[in-house]
Amino acid sequence: MIPQHHLPADIERTSMQIIAKELEERHIRIPRENLAVVKRVIHTTADFEYAETLHFTEDAVQKAIEALHNGATIITDTNMALAGVSKPGLKKLNGEALCFMADPAVAQSAKESGTTRAVAAMHKAAKEYPGAILAVGNAPTALFAIAEEIENGLRPALVIGVPVGFVNVIESKENIFAVCEKHHVPAIVAFGRKGGSTIAAAVCNALIYSAAEMLDPTARGWK
Amino acid sequence: MIPQHHLPADIERTSMQIIAKELEERHIRIPRENLAVVKRVIHTTADFEYAETLHFTEDAVQKAIEALHNGATIITDTNMALAGVSKPGLKKLNGEALCFMADPAVAQSAKESGTTRAVAAMHKAAKEYPGAILAVGNAPTALFAIAEEIENGLRPALVIGVPVGFVNVIESKENIFAVCEKHHVPAIVAFGRKGGSTIAAAVCNALIYSAAEMLDPTARGWK
Numbered sequence: 510m511i512p513q514h515h516l517p518a519d520i521e522r523t524s525m526q527i528i529a530k531e532l533e534e535r536h537i538r539i540p541r542e543n544l545a546v547v548k549r550v551i552h553t554t555a556d557f558e559y560a561e562t563l564h565f566t567e568d569a570v571q572k573a574i575e576a577l578h579n580g581a582t583i584i585t586d587t588n589m590a591l592a593g594v595s596k597p598g599l600k601k602l603n604g605e606a607l608c609f610m611a612d613p614a615v616a617q618s619a620k621e622s623g624t625t626r627a628v629a630a631m632h633k634a635a636k637e638y639p640g641a642i643l644a645v646g647n648a649p650t651a652l653f654a655i656a657e658e659i660e661n662g663l664r665p666a667l668v669i670g671v672p673v674g675f676v677n678v679i680e681s682k683e684n685i686f687a688v689c690e691k692h693h694v695p696a697i698v699a700f701g702r703k704g705g706s707t708i709a710a711a712v713c714n715a716l717i718y719s720a721a722e723m724l725d726p727t728a729r730g731w732k
Numbered sequence: 733m734i735p736q737h738h739l740p741a742d743i744e745r746t747s748m749q750i751i752a753k754e755l756e757e758r759h760i761r762i763p764r765e766n767l768a769v770v771k772r773v774i775h776t777t778a779d780f781e782y783a784e785t786l787h788f789t790e791d792a793v794q795k796a797i798e799a800l801h802n803g804a805t806i807i808t809d810t811n812m813a814l815a816g817v818s819k820p821g822l823k824k825l826n827g828e829a830l831c832f833m834a835d836p837a838v839a840q841s842a843k844e845s846g847t848t849r850a851v852a853a854m855h856k857a858a859k860e861y862p863g864a865i866l867a868v869g870n871a872p873t874a875l876f877a878i879a880e881e882i883e884n885g886l887r888p889a890l891v892i893g894v895p896v897g898f899v900n901v902i903e904s905k906e907n908i909f910a911v912c913e914k915h916h917v918p919a920i921v922a923f924g925r926k927g928g929s930t931i932a933a934a935v936c937n938a939l940i941y942s943a944a945e946m947l948d949p950t951a952r953g954w955k
Contacts (some may be wrong), residue, residue: 517848523897554927555896556779584787589930592815625740673778703777706816707930 510620524552528578532560542570546697549715553707562700564686565675569667569695570716574643577602577720583636583708583713585626586645594644595711598717601724602710606713609633619624627651635663642716644669656688668696669712671704678702742759747775755783765793769920772938776930785923787909792890792918799824799865799889800943806936807857808929809868809895811841816933817867821940824947831934832856850874858886865939867892869932872904878912891919892935894927901925917919 528551532539532603537560539547550559583599583606585591591608599606609615619629627648634641635658643665647650649672655665670685672678682698689696697712751774755762762770773782804858805843806822806829808814808888814831824831832853857864858881860878866888868874871897878888893908895901905921912919913922 518898520897528897552898555894555898555901555927587815589812589815590935592810592812593929650908673776674743675778676743676752678778702909704778705776705930707812707928710812 513720518569521552528552531557531715535560537561538542539715540565542568542718545719546570546712546715547574549711549718550699550708553711556703558686558701558703559699559708562596562703564696564698564700565694566686566690566694572695572720572721573642573667573697573716577716578724580604581640581642581666582607582638583639583644585709585713586630586651587706588645589706589711590713591643591645593707593714595714596716598721601721602717604717607634607638614731625650628654631655632658635665639663640666642667642669642713644671644709644713646671646704646706648672649674649677650655652676652681656685659692659694664692664694666695667716668694668698669709670696671697671708671712673702673704673708675702678704738865744775751775753824754780756863762785763788765791766943769793769935770927772934772941773922773931776934777946779926781848781926781930782922785926787919787921787923789909789917789919792920793942795918796865796890796920796939797943797946799863800827800939801947802891804863804865805830806860806865807831807861807865808936809853809874810870810929810932811925812929813867813869813932813936816937818940820939821830821937821944824944825940827940830857830861835867835908846933848873848935851877854878855881862886863889865890865936867932867936869894869896869927869929870898871895871898875904875908876900877907881918882915887915889918890939891917891921892932893919893921894931894935896925896927896931898925901927 522699531665543565547560547563566577585608588608591606594606613631619626628650630655631651652670668689670682686696686698751771760938766788770783770786808831811831814829817829833849838849838852851873854874856879875893891912893905909919909921
């Protein structure tokens, strides 16, 4: 009853072929450099809407891959996104991923400044990891905090802005994209309401896989 | 710049009102007992398609809530879904959530039987936690394994079948739903391609919140 002949790696290859075919059928053209990210987000959601909503600043993917090759830390806004970031991938890059949401100092600092833990976590990230990849899949307030930090001089390696929701979400994403463009900070943002922790992790993983495969193009099946 | 006046609890309430309003505008009627689950999945995805694709066996929500009140364990097929299950909610119910994907014995057993870790993890769950809530957001093979176990006599408290993808996914979900209906096992399944770890966690959390609020209807803002 279980189709045993389908190994995970085969399933992924077949899935990516189906996604490529359906993008073509829908006449959706994705710039070559962004294709790995767009396809992985669709692979994670089965939602082709992301082909239209994902926005990239110029050379965002290339710059993110360079940052990963230089050991950039990934900081997520939820433990769920952190759990989704590829551990074998990070290992190949000698990289690490962190989330400060469960940090007692962050909870304390949020309480003291009357803000959210997500905001306090991003200020901590800005202070301790100024050149990190900041991946936000949940909290629009985290994106507003990052925008503020960028206006004040922070230069993260990449901002991934993909929170989901109905209140402040669209505004937070349009704002961060504009701020990143203005200050030449690489950004990958899903416009509109849709997004989430799995999407944040998928964008990270697409970049991690691309970066790792550049280092070792013969590697297969390590994911 | 950060809209500080929006506390997370306010945002959630407003979001749920927007979702209820848009369901009405779309003329989508959800049976009252399923509404909390459907609304939370839409809250997690901003995707109203789930209002059409989520399928419930008879009294699935009521039976799941009873199981949670009786201390049923939740077992997920990914660490990402596990990370998304509400810890404060589980605490209120004195419940626990587990995932066996990183268990070395599961990896060994999968290797020996030439199957996936997801399948081996579900066989372990069936053996050690026969009355659990099984939440599958990733691996269609896990759903096929659960269907096989049910045919062989397993009676989980609930099967949540919401993997996402392009290969074997639709079949695995239609199959588990039919098997659950046949054997009177409660099931909540998202038909079609869409789903994922966040959706599995959202279904668990909707049930956890409902179960916890029944025990303490005056509790607010504890999530």
